[in-house]
Amino acid sequence: MKHCKDHNHHHHTVLKNTISTDRILFVILFNLLITLTEIIGGIFSGSLSLISDAFHNFSDAMAIIISYIAIKLGEKDNSLKHTFGLKRAEILDALLNSSILI
Numbered sequence: 001m002k003h004c005k006d007h008n009h010h011h012h013t014v015l016k017n018t019i020s021t022d023r024i025l026f027v028i029l030f031n032l033l034i035t036l037t038e039i040i041g042g043i044f045s046g047s048l049s050l051i052s053d054a055f056h057n058f059s060d061a062m063a064i065i066i067s068y069i070a071i072k073l074g075e076k077d078n079s080l081k082h083t084f085g086l087k088r089a090e091i092l093d094a095l096l097n098s099s100i101l102i
Contacts, residue, residue, distance in 0.1 A: 024068045031061040063097050 035057040042050030070093035073086040 021068065021071060024064065024071070028061055028064050028068065031057055031064065035061060059100075063100070066096065067093050069093075 035054045038050045038054035038057065042048070042054060067090075070089040073089035076082070076086050078085045
């Protein structure tokens with residue numbers, strides 16, 4: 001049986017985190033701006049629904065901030081103290097955010 005030297009196979013590489021943290025920061029700032037705008041609008045118009053929605057947006061911003069922190073922790077390299085790195089911070093973040101939603 002003849003062995004072909006031109007064989008094709010793929011070597012899978014581990015991909016780095018493809019989430020743009022710059023975009024996440026923009027989303028956080030934009031969400032906080034919406035929150036502030038709704039609070040001001042709710043106070044001036046006397047609308048409790050706007051103020052209520054502002055607190056909803058604020059809670060969304062807090063969840064995104066926690067996710068941002070988890071992503072930054074997950075990017076850190078291994079060390080003697082954290083032999084697997086801090087990749088599990090993202091998993092714990094997902095658990096925390098889903099628990100709060102429930």
